[in-house]
Amino acid sequence: MNHQGLDHLAIAVPSTEEALKIWRDRLGFPVVCSEVVNGGAIRLTHLDLGNTHLQLVEPLKPDHPLQAWLAQNGPGLHHFCLKVSDVGTSRELLRAAGLAGEATPHQGTLGKRALFLTKSATQGVQVEVTGA
Numbered sequence: 001m002n003h004q005g006l007d008h009l010a011i012a013v014p015s016t017e018e019a020l021k022i023w024r025d026r027l028g029f030p031v032v033c034s035e036v037v038n039g040g041a042i043r044l045t046h047l048d049l050g051n052t053h054l055q056l057v058e059p060l061k062p063d064h065p066l067q068a069w070l071a072q073n074g075p076g077l078h079h080f081c082l083k084v085s086d087v088g089t090s091r092e093l094l095r096a097a098g099l100a101g102e103a104t105p106h107q108g109t110l111g112k113r114a115l116f117l118t119k120s121a122t123q124g125v126q127v128e129v130t131g132a
Helices: 016-026 065-073 087-096
Strands: 003-012 031-037 042-048 053-059 076-084 113-116 127-131
Touching: 003 065, 003 127, 016 031, 016 042, 016 053, 053 065, 065 076, 076 087, 087 113, 087 127
Parallel strands: 003 053, 076 127
Antiparallel strands: 003 076, 031 042, 042 053, 113 127
């Protein structure tokens, strides 16, 4: 995989508005974009940290898997994401390296494609790649 650096750090939150009171209002990180993706299932809000983005990830549907994650862990760091030039090509390289399993790309922010690596292959660390 030919990564191009860190794309974002993602924090799972039960409420984007409550999280913005901390990250935007108290710490001063400006909002870059906010959108609802995956058929209304999740809100992704990006804040500019200067050298990368902080992504607030809010599940909007009661049966979304992130709801169970939040119930177990509370708000907090969920994953980090690396930039790649092409998610499809990276997927094949990651599969060959035993890191992607049967993972399928999903919609990321601003129309980008994204893919989660197999957590058990990264010692329990949730890693995502995103790009075209």
